[in-house]
Amino acid sequence: MASPVVIALDGPAASGKGTLAQAIASHYGFAYLDTGSLYRGVAYLLLREGEDPWDEAAAAARRFSLEEIAGADIRTREIGAAASVVAAQPAVRKALLDFQRNFARNPPGGAKGAVLDGRDIGTVVCPDATVKFFVIASPEVRALRRFLELRDEKPGLKEADVLADLMERDARDAGRSDAPMTKAPDAELLDTTHMTIEAAFAAARRVIDGVLQRCEG
Numbered sequence: 652m653a654s655p656v657v658i659a660l661d662g663p664a665a666s667g668k669g670t671l672a673q674a675i676a677s678h679y680g681f682a683y684l685d686t687g688s689l690y691r692g693v694a695y696l697l698l699r700e701g702e703d704p705w706d707e708a709a710a711a712a713r714r715f716s717l718e719e720i721a722g723a724d725i726r727t728r729e730i731g732a733a734a735s736v737v738a739a740q741p742a743v744r745k746a747l748l749d750f751q752r753n754f755a756r757n758p759p760g761g762a763k764g765a766v767l768d769g770r771d772i773g774t775v776v777c778p779d780a781t782v783k784f785f786v787i788a789s790p791e792v793r794a795l796r797r798f799l800e801l802r803d804e805k806p807g808l809k810e811a812d813v814l815a816d817l818m819e820r821d822a823r824d825a826g827r828s829d830a831p832m833t834k835a836p837d838a839e840l841l842d843t844t845h846m847t848i849e850a851a852f853a854a855a856r857r858v859i860d861g862v863l864q865r866c867e868g
């Protein structure tokens with residue numbers, strides 16, 4: 652049996668990689684894994700249990716299943732920040748690695764491919780991915796996108812605070828020693844600063860279709 656197609660999307664928060672990854676998965680009928688939700692899940696459970704996300708031993712010990720966080724609101728600013736802290740801890744990354752690799756090798760539901768988005772998919776989790784993208788956008792545009800997503804829930808929220816959060820998170824995610832966020836040398840750079848989601852998706856599809864045609868031919 653042919654090995655599954657693996658599409659890797661990495662990049663900073665609110666770069667558009669999640670929306671793009673879902674559109675790609677749905678178009679090609681591939682399974683989708685938002686790997687950030689795994690780190691957010693660990694952070695959510697630690698915070699709920701009154702543990703400190705900076706405490707490496709507590710974070711590493713907190714194994715969980717996706718069912719345990721089903722329905723939980725893990726997309727908040729606080730959990731995003733705590734997820735970035737737990738994600739810098741090597742023991743946490745190690746504990747989550749097999750699940751991600753297994754998803755890519757055996758996409759659920761018999762899908763012929765998997766789409767994974769995160770920070771280290773093209774570099775560490777799936778270095779042999781069929782197609783890799785590194786999705787970026789200017790910090791100001793990313794802050795505006797995240798602000799628009801969050802402002803209904805948080806009426807007092809300021810765009811400047813969202814920008815400060817993103818900058819802090821980028822620095823931590825790119826500066827950690829274990830699996831830092833970085834572009835794989837063979838990843839396509841996709842700058843979505845001035846792109847609609849439709850344009851970004853069309854650009855990604857051109858790259859993927861080209862690679863898939865070469866693989867089949």
Ligand code: DC
Pocket residue numbers: 664665686687688690691731734735738739768769770771772820824
């Ligand atoms: O993509 P996100 O904002 O949901 O991710 C939350 C945090 O998880 C992010 O700040 C860094 C971490 N993360 C990671 O280190 N590696 C991944 N593959 C995905 C997320």
